[in-house]
Amino acid sequence: MRFSDKEESTLQTNELYPAVKPFIQEDLLKFIDLASNASDMERILNTAARYIGNALILIDLFGAVLCYSSDFEILDPLWAENIRQGSYTGDFSRKVRANNSMQDWSRTGQPVQEITLEGDMQPKLVARIEEDRHVMAALVMVAHHTPICSMHQQTLPILAKLIYSAYTRNHPQAPVSLQDMPYAAALFALLDNASDNGPTNLDSLDFPAEMQAVTARLVDRYDNRYIKRAFSQEMQGIFPEGHLVQKKGYICALTSGVAPVQHEALEKLALQDNARIGISWRFSDIMDFHHYFNQSVSVIKLAEKHQDKNRVVNFTNYAFYALLENYTGKYPLDWYCHPALTQLRLHDQSHHTEYYETLRTFMITRCNQKQSAEQLFIHRNTLQYRLNRITALTGLDLSESMTTWVLLISFAIEKYKS
Numbered sequence: 001m002r003f004s005d006k007e008e009s010t011l012q013t014n015e016l017y018p019a020v021k022p023f024i025q026e027d028l029l030k031f032i033d034l035a036s037n038a039s040d041m042e043r044i045l046n047t048a049a050r051y052i053g054n055a056l057i058l059i060d061l062f063g064a065v066l067c068y069s070s071d072f073e074i075l076d077p078l079w080a081e082n083i084r085q086g087s088y089t090g091d092f093s094r095k096v097r098a099n100n101s102m103q104d105w106s107r108t109g110q111p112v113q114e115i116t117l118e119g120d121m122q123p124k125l126v127a128r129i130e131e132d133r134h135v136m137a138a139l140v141m142v143a144h145h146t147p148i149c150s151m152h153q154q155t156l157p158i159l160a161k162l163i164y165s166a167y168t169r170n171h172p173q174a175p176v177s178l179q180d181m182p183y184a185a186a187l188f189a190l191l192d193n194a195s196d197n198g199p200t201n202l203d204s205l206d207f208p209a210e211m212q213a214v215t216a217r218l219v220d221r222y223d224n225r226y227i228k229r230a231f232s233q234e235m236q237g238i239f240p241e242g243h244l245v246q247k248k249g250y251i252c253a254l255t256s257g258v259a260p261v262q263h264e265a266l267e268k269l270a271l272q273d274n275a276r277i278g279i280s281w282r283f284s285d286i287m288d289f290h291h292y293f294n295q296s297v298s299v300i301k302l303a304e305k306h307q308d309k310n311r312v313v314n315f316t317n318y319a320f321y322a323l324l325e326n327y328t329g330k331y332p333l334d335w336y337c338h339p340a341l342t343q344l345r346l347h348d349q350s351h352h353t354e355y356y357e358t359l360r361t362f363m364i365t366r367c368n369q370k371q372s373a374e375q376l377f378i379h380r381n382t383l384q385y386r387l388n389r390i391t392a393l394t395g396l397d398l399s400e401s402m403t404t405w406v407l408l409i410s411f412a413i414e415k416y417k418s
Contacts, residue, residue, distance in 0.1 A: 027051055028158070035162040039170050045069040048159045053146030058163055060137045061185055063088030063096075064246070066167055072145055076121045079142060090248070095119070097192075111157045114148060125152055127160035136181055137164050171229075183243035187254060190289045191247050202286060208256035213280040213289065214239065214266070215252040215296035220274050231273055238265045250300075252293055257282070263312060270311035276300045277312045298322050306415070320409070324416045333417065337410040340394040347393060355393070358386045360411050363404060 031051060035044055049056045049069035057068040057079065064087045074080055081089055088096070095117045096102055105113040105128075116123045125141040125148050139160035141152060186202055218231060228251065232244055235253050239262065242255035258266070258279055270277050278299035280292035295315050302318040302325070303310065315322070327333065344356040358376060362383075365371040373380045390396065397403055 028155070031159070032162060035166045038166070041067040041167060041170060042070060044163060044166050046071045048163060052141060052152060052155060052159065054144060054152075055142040056159070056163075057083070057140040057142070058137060058160075058167060059088075059140060061135060061181065061188070063093060066137065066171075072142075074142055075144060076142060078117065078119055079124075079140075092117075112153055123148060125156055127156040129160050129164045131181075135185070137167075139163060183254075184245050187243060187245040187252075187289060188247065190287070191245065191293055207254075207286045210256060210282050210284055211286070211289075211292075212255055212257055212282055213252055213292045213296040214242075214255055214258060214277065215250050215280075215293060215300065216270070216275050216277045217250050217297075217300050218273060218275050227273070231269075231275065234269050234273075238262050238269065247293070250293075250297055252296065254289065266312045275311065276304060278303070279312065279314045281315055295322075298325070320412050321416055324413065333413050337413050338406050340396055340407070341410050341414060343394055344390065353386075353389075355386060355390050358383070359390055359407070362387065362398070363407050363411060367398065367404065 028051070031047055034047055038044055045056050045058070045067055046069045049072050055069050055072035055074050057074075058066045060066055063082075065083050065085075068074070068083055074083065078089075078092055078095075082092055099115065099117055101113060101115050105115075105126075112125060112127045114123055115126050122142055122144045125143060127139045127141075128135050129137040129139065137160075139156060141148075141156055143152075146152075183205055186205055214235075216231065216235065218227065228246070232246070232251050235251060236242070236244055239253045239255040242253040245252050245254070266277050269275065278296035280296040280299075283289075283292050299313050299315045299318045299322070302321050303313045306318075306321070324333065340359075341356065344359060347353060348356050354376075358372075361375050362369075362372045365375065369380055369383055373383045376383065378386075387398065391398060396407075
């Protein structure tokens with residue numbers, strides 16, 4: 001026996017949601033039809049908001065605001081700022097983690113929970129959205145215009161599923177695919193609880209034997225969630241076997257490695273979208289992910305600080321500067337610089353020579369005279385003359401490996417200080 005579309009919707013509604021039959025009937029059936037066919041998410045959210053009598057906000061697992069209704073004004077300053085930013089603010093995230101109701105909800109796993117955070121102007125009713133027993137998103141109802149009642153408790157989970165299905169249908173290029181969500185959730189938990197034992201579902205996930213964190217940050221428009229979503233999709237295309245996670249404006253791909261063709265693709269992407277990308281060292285224990293994520297973030301910050309023209313930088317290039325950033329010794333860094341550098345700088349000022357830059361170039365080219373002469377735009381005989389003068393002035397033995405190592409460190413310290 002074949003049913004019409006409307007009859008099938010009625011049967012589906014009565015079968016899935018018998019507890020709310022007094023509230024559904026025609027209005028909810030109309031909304032099911034709208035959510036199943038419309039592409040305008042604002043229209044879908046506004047229709048649901050009018051049906052339930054309050055503003056609605058759809059968020060993903062990581063606190064990104066996916067869409068929200070506009071017919072009901074959201075006066076709560078915490079949520080108004082979340083919407084303006086496109087994701088949870090840092091202060092809001094801390095309040096969520098510290099909230100007892102949120103902690104109880106995580107343990108009990110009820111489909112809907114009333115949540116009131118410190119500083120909230122109105123209570124919120126939140127419905128979690130799950131697929132294959134994994135939390136994917138949540139629908140937040142701001143109880144400002146209509147007080148929370150039993151109808152809300154029963155219908156919000158229904159609306160949440162319908163709205164999220166509409167969102168995923170209309171946004172096939174979401175930053176994290178549904179299949180990858182368990183990995184993204186586990187990685188986010190590792191970053192969010194770096195000092196704890198980590199998420200409990202790691203044993204069910206398969207990670208490579210060796211991994212690298214490839215992290216990107218958009219230089220401009222970093223708070224635009226639509227641009228970040230498109231950028232994330234590009235990252236996923238470069239690392240199809242990788243797993244993506246977003247944290248505090250950074251987009252990280254956990255991958256088994258970066259091949260030359262992938263490195264080239266990253267450079268094109270970074271230039272195209274005005275981004276900086278940091279690559280961590282390799283690691284083998286997924287529990288260390290937070291450390292190598294921070295490593296890739298630190299190289300982005302250091303490359304920006306040093307005005308590095310390279311958009312994609314490996315941590316190896318800035319490992320020593322990262323060490324200096326975390327230096328807490330009681331002695332000035334000057335004490336660790338070879339005095340020959342000061343001697344050459346003073347000589348250059350007094351005699352209009354270029355011995356300091358000559359020695360620096362000779363060191364960073366690994367004492368290669370041909371490359372040094374080319375970079376300095378001088379003849380190799382001129383370079384040899386300068387090197388002879390430098391050794392005569394300073395007493396340096398440039399053939400001794402420990403001397404060249406100390407000089408490289410000294411130049412790096414001076415660059416860091418400047």
